[in-house]
Amino acid sequence: MCLAIPGKIVDVLEEDRSLALVDVLGVRRKVDLGLLQDEPPETGDWVLIHVGFAMSKIGEADAREQLRMLADLGESDAAMEEVRGYGLEDG
Amino acid sequence: MRFVDEFREPELITRTADEIRRLANPARHYRFMEVCGGHTHSIYRFGLKDLLPSNMDLVHGPGCPVCVLPMGRIDDGLSMAERPDVIFTAFGDMMRVPGTKGSPLEYKARGMDVRIVYSPSDALKLARANPDKHVMFFAIGFETTAPSTALTLMRARAQGIHNFSVFCNHVTIIPAIRAILDSPDMRIDAFIGPGHVSTVIGCRPYAWIASNEDKPIVVTGFEPLDILQSIVMLLRQLKGKEKRVENQYKRAVPWEGNRAALKAMAEVFELRPYFEWRGLGFISQSALRIRESYAEWDAERRFSVPGVRVTDPKAAQCGEVLKGVLKPAQCKLFGKECTPEHPVGALMVSSEGSCAAYYNFEHRKRVVQIRPAVQEVA
Amino acid sequence: MTSVVSKIRFRDPQVEMAHGAGGKASRRLIDGLFAPLLFGSVPVPLGDAAHVNVNGTCVAITTDSFVVSPLRFPGGSIGELAVNGTVNDLAVSGARAQALVVSYVLEAGLPTEILEAEVRAMADAARAAGVIIAGGDTKVVEHGKADRMYITTSGIGQLIPGLSISPAAVRSGDKILLSGPIGDHGITILLARGDLDLEADLCSDTRSVLPLVEALAEAVGAGVHWMRDPTRGGVATTLNELAHDCGLGVVLAEDLIPVRDQVRGACELLGLDPLHIANEGQFLAVVAAEQAETALDALRKTPGGQDAALIGEIGEQPAGSVLVTTLYGGSRMVDMLVGDPLPRIC
Numbered sequence: 001m002c003l004a005i006p007g008k009i010v011d012v013l014e015e016d017r018s019l020a021l022v023d024v025l026g027v028r029r030k031v032d033l034g035l036l037q038d039e040p041p042e043t044g045d046w047v048l049i050h051v052g053f054a055m056s057k058i059g060e061a062d063a064r065e066q067l068r069m070l071a072d073l074g075e076s077d078a079a080m081e082e083v084r085g086y087g088l089e090d091g
Numbered sequence: 092m093r094f095v096d097e098f099r100e101p102e103l104i105t106r107t108a109d110e111i112r113r114l115a116n117p118a119r120h121y122r123f124m125e126v127c128g129g130h131t132h133s134i135y136r137f138g139l140k141d142l143l144p145s146n147m148d149l150v151h152g153p154g155c156p157v158c159v160l161p162m163g164r165i166d167d168g169l170s171m172a173e174r175p176d177v178i179f180t181a182f183g184d185m186m187r188v189p190g191t192k193g194s195p196l197e198y199k200a201r202g203m204d205v206r207i208v209y210s211p212s213d214a215l216k217l218a219r220a221n222p223d224k225h226v227m228f229f230a231i232g233f234e235t236t237a238p239s240t241a242l243t244l245m246r247a248r249a250q251g252i253h254n255f256s257v258f259c260n261h262v263t264i265i266p267a268i269r270a271i272l273d274s275p276d277m278r279i280d281a282f283i284g285p286g287h288v289s290t291v292i293g294c295r296p297y298a299w300i301a302s303n304e305d306k307p308i309v310v311t312g313f314e315p316l317d318i319l320q321s322i323v324m325l326l327r328q329l330k331g332k333e334k335r336v337e338n339q340y341k342r343a344v345p346w347e348g349n350r351a352a353l354k355a356m357a358e359v360f361e362l363r364p365y366f367e368w369r370g371l372g373f374i375s376q377s378a379l380r381i382r383e384s385y386a387e388w389d390a391e392r393r394f395s396v397p398g399v400r401v402t403d404p405k406a407a408q409c410g411e412v413l414k415g416v417l418k419p420a421q422c423k424l425f426g427k428e429c430t431p432e433h434p435v436g437a438l439m440v441s442s443e444g445s446c447a448a449y450y451n452f453e454h455r456k457r458v459v460q461i462r463p464a465v466q467e468v469a
Numbered sequence: 470m471t472s473v474v475s476k477i478r479f480r481d482p483q484v485e486m487a488h489g490a491g492g493k494a495s496r497r498l499i500d501g502l503f504a505p506l507l508f509g510s511v512p513v514p515l516g517d518a519a520h521v522n523v524n525g526t527c528v529a530i531t532t533d534s535f536v537v538s539p540l541r542f543p544g545g546s547i548g549e550l551a552v553n554g555t556v557n558d559l560a561v562s563g564a565r566a567q568a569l570v571v572s573y574v575l576e577a578g579l580p581t582e583i584l585e586a587e588v589r590a591m592a593d594a595a596r597a598a599g600v601i602i603a604g605g606d607t608k609v610v611e612h613g614k615a616d617r618m619y620i621t622t623s624g625i626g627q628l629i630p631g632l633s634i635s636p637a638a639v640r641s642g643d644k645i646l647l648s649g650p651i652g653d654h655g656i657t658i659l660l661a662r663g664d665l666d667l668e669a670d671l672c673s674d675t676r677s678v679l680p681l682v683e684a685l686a687e688a689v690g691a692g693v694h695w696m697r698d699p700t701r702g703g704v705a706t707t708l709n710e711l712a713h714d715c716g717l718g719v720v721l722a723e724d725l726i727p728v729r730d731q732v733r734g735a736c737e738l739l740g741l742d743p744l745h746i747a748n749e750g751q752f753l754a755v756v757a758a759e760q761a762e763t764a765l766d767a768l769r770k771t772p773g774g775q776d777a778a779l780i781g782e783i784g785e786q787p788a789g790s791v792l793v794t795t796l797y798g799g800s801r802m803v804d805m806l807v808g809d810p811l812p813r814i815c
Contacts, residue, residue, distance in 0.1 A: 002127050002128060002129020002130070002132075002154075002235065002285075002313065002815055003740045003813060003814050004235070004287045004290075004313075004343075005737050005738050006093065006094035006095060006343075024092070024734040024735075024738050025092050025730040025731060025734025025737070026669055026670060026671075026731040026734055027667055027669040027731055027734035028668045028669065029665075029666055029668070030666065032210075032212055034242045034246075034355075035238055035239070035242065035351050035355065036351065038350060048287075048290065048343050049738070050235055050814070051182070051209065051210045051211065051232075051236055051239050051814050052209055052210025052211075052212055052666075053210070053212075053238070053239040053242070055235070055291070055343075055349065055352070056290045056345060058094055058342050058343055059341065059343075062341040063097070065341070066320070066339075066341065066342065067097055067098075067103070067316075069320075070103050070106070070107055070316060071103065073106055092737065095737070101795070102797075104797040104799075105797050105798070108797070108798075128815055129815060132815075135801055136801060137795065137801075138794075138795060138798075138800040139799055140799075141800055142797070142798060142799055155815065156815060182812075182813065182814045183740075183811035183812040184811075184813045184814060184815050186811050187808070187811070196486065196808070197485070200486045206664065207664060207665075207811065207812065208664065209664075209739070209814070213665075213666060232814070236814065315797070431807065432494070432807045442813060443813075443815050451802065451804055452802050453801070453802060454802070456792065456800065456802055
């Protein structure tokens, strides 16, 4: 139920705009875009592929945001620890 | 590999694991259930349990569509393969699953036309290319996979392809989660929520878990950083005594789900009144069947199937492992009568089933870190 | 002559596909039926080739059957596999192939041009590998009784001086070397079958590894404790066999294992592990720790060995098993395959 991989659309096929050629590290396959017809993806977009169908568009901004949040992990807490060490808090 | 490697970055993983250890209350024992078999597979494949504190248990949920398929249904599907004019197609996951007279691969070895497909659309293509044969596609999967089957059936109708049918064994995730929560011996603190199912159904269907059952649930991706970040989010909720649905897998999961996918499913499928889940018993409104309007492409209607119910040996404790009451190694048959090579119960049959995953990846692990020695010479 | 009936431990009622896949089931068949009946006087464990004493001279001898579909694929064909496979089995047993004999089982109706292409391929591969094809045999069976053609090659070789390899020579602390990227052959075949509708710029890695083995022998000689070529079942199966045979543990560092992008992409898409995928032009060597760097250097300097890597080491634990570790401290066991690796969607 769960194996889905991000792939880049290298060509939206002309014969049938519901089909695209998708690339995953140099491996290519025609992927059905039929489930994304409400907001059809374009060449260059990244999509999540499951059993030969594109399930959703990958949000690059969301990915960046998530990595930023992870990179910040522990930093604000570490800063808090340091401040606590100064004994400035009540109780 | 873009959108994959960044979420396997070792330094970030170490830092997130540190945060988990920092947030975990040493006086508490945490039990988190990951519902989806794909998460079970990721957890073992990336060795994530090694990074978690000892007061944290990951309990494997029932989200493995191969595991929950009763043997009788496999027999039904294979009975169609016995017909000389039928090409039996299925995903690779199904190929070694034993029916009472053997698995699809064993049927193939005996001379029947059994083929692996990567996509239901490939099965349809096979039907187009073989007009004198009938191609039957054995469909399995949760809501992640059902829309693709639905769209394929819609295409079959639109293209007038009549030598094609689907044996529909799609199941839905919410009733499975409900069955877990209704179980009296259940003791789960929070859920690592399904990731790819949620690309279709969105995050709203989990609201009752937070509001009625008082359990946090975080919709989660499948890379190590996704799962670890999800655990951080669950710990923060538990610490703050919150009970919410959160979306950790924002880059792939829209909160509202995929409307077009849901529409395709509604067009082609309807809910069965009840369906038997191997290990969990009969659950109402938990599985899909093909609508009357697509009857012509419904393998169950086109072929008469034995429909025999096959019960698992009493000694197999799949149900308890599925519900998280027992760990795989605690089942009496584990590793002895029941191994991936000769599975007795459902959970050993698929590589993402709890028992198979544990057997393949974990159960002989006795070693501690040796990495520094390897790094020297390289 | 005592009866060996009681030593037969193979209990399966019939032969199944899994018995030929090179994994656990194959092992059961070999250990449980063939070995007790055929190899009574030969000491086990069995390697890729047997070393027999012919009037005081020790020679290596081996045989292998080649069954592949499709017959031709990017990077090679059944003919090349048939030559390189046997040359390699001899090489990793520590021998330089001198001569091969070949046996063809052909399906009636096979077009001559296909047969000719494979025979040419064998001649070319033999020339490239520096081995002569000294003779052969042909049988033709009815249409439907063979999948176009099956080729069996048997080879005889001279032992490479200075090498003395066996699982018994393997020690805790030894390093594990791999000659190059894994998975190329198996993924090429999978894609060439066409069922999965995937395309990639990838070809089989079929080649003779003899030059690399000779470079290794010259550089460190007795420092090489064990070698094998990871064909069907992949690196995972081969190293599990080693762990089982020497009773020690194999620990690999995942980030050090060379895998081409396309192989990785195909494996991620299909849910496969590169460690389980077949190779036809690579080998694994276990080398004494203090000579590992010299060994690696020698491989890298030899044409075709530029991607050689040190991928792990032997330890006391996990005894009899293979463990893969990651940079961030996670680990997983890797087992032998039962049958061929199957794509998954879950």
